[in-house]
Amino acid sequence: MSAIIERPKIRACLFDMDGLLINSEEIYTEVTNSVLKDHGKPMLPWSIKADLQGRPGTESAARFLAWSQLPYSPEELYGIFGERLKKRWHTTAPMPGAVELLTKLKGNKVPIALATSSYRGNYLLKTAHLGHMFGLFSEANTVLGDDARIPKGKGKPEPDIWLVALATLNANLPDHMEPIKPQECLVFEDGIPGVMGAKKAGCQVVWVPDPNILNVFEDKKDEIVGEWGEILPSLDAFDFAKYGL
Template identity: 50%
Template sequence: MASKDSPPPPIRACLFDMDGLLIDSEDLYTIVTNRILAEHNRPPLPWTIKAQLQGRPGPQAGQIFHSWAQLPLTHEEFVQKQSALQRELFPNTKPLPGVPELLQELKRRGVHMALATSSHRVNYDLKTSHIQHLFEPFAQDHRVLGDDPRIPPGRGKPAPDIWLLALKTLNTTLAQKGEPEIRPEECLVFEDSVPGAESGRRAGMQLVWCPHPELLKVYQGREKEVLAGLTGEHKEDEEQELESTEIEVKQGRRRVGLPGEIDDGWATLLDSLQDFPYERFGIGQRPAL
């Protein structure tokens, strides 16, 4: 657990969410949902509900949404409409401001990178096939998707498992090269969602929270709770969670599974990924070869 008494070490690895963080797909999800709601004279999806859906695996998000929407559709009918609209809109995704420059600069500076997205393979391909160049800094072995069989059922975000798996993929590559492994506290998680922010903090990692402006309005006055991972998005029993996710970390510097503390210095709120402050995280210039 991070605390004010344990300042964060320099960053060696950056782990990225995708939807709403790297690409504008969160806005497309909203368009898809609102079209279906409008067909049945339902109001548009409010950000108070959308905030609960972001970052979560599809089944969990679906339960939350349907409890609120009360649409006169079977699950199969809704999925059919949703999938048709997603196939139409997802191939139009675009990188968010500052993202291409950030990924290339991190690569140039020698930072290890991995992707950890709740999107399943079909939707991932729809959103990324036309912008594959954007994801070039992520090696295929370092891309973890929401339907990865290595993530136990029910352990998607806000549980920490996906981030720990992304780190494991990096350390597997480093071990093959005979290089020292990366510890969780040397990782910087990039997230836009609140459940994702909590999962990153519960993974024992540092955090950059870069939310949608409308999401930031929902959490106005609670920003510090989000940064510490203290919003209570993870509903499982605390003892059960620790039992299943705690891992040994070299030098005994931290325990995975716990959130952080308010103002512990391990998390940062950014309005945009443009003009990223590399030096704040100990990411220095790498000499040109």
């Protein structure tokens, strides 16, 4: 019988954005289905949606095209989506419990960083009207999908974006403090690729999936989050005491 390894104490929290902090994944789904409808195609299945979540834009477009067989290149499709999405990003809203969670972590002096696959242009459009929430992240601790520190082809589900986000926190620690280790980070994610990347980075994970995606992956949910993972229905269900926060 193998010994139970105790979880390291959490010293920092890292956050995805789309679908976790804001309802932008709903908007992505609506726009995707509008493009499919234009071509007489069925709506996007949740199993395919789960594979696209959190990936860099052109990679997500390439995977979508492999399934949908629409007559575009990934770059063309990304442009079509971009034009339709641009008209919707001003409507994004915080997900339940998101502002409260971030505010409490800041009040408790827990270091936080944002790690989103959204490129800077889209990030600004999605968040310009949500300064009360995204102002809680410093610019130095906001890592975007087109950050030069993330090698090309190394977006989620690779660990790079999470490790870069952690590095931004360690860069600002007082000299007397030990650097924060990946296993001392709690990653909050709604997408399976992001969860995979966080696990590869060695972090602990809180997975907050869309209920439709959780239904599709019900039989694999424990495997997805791993030994040091937890599944929550929403961010307002997070238990601070459980993690000593």
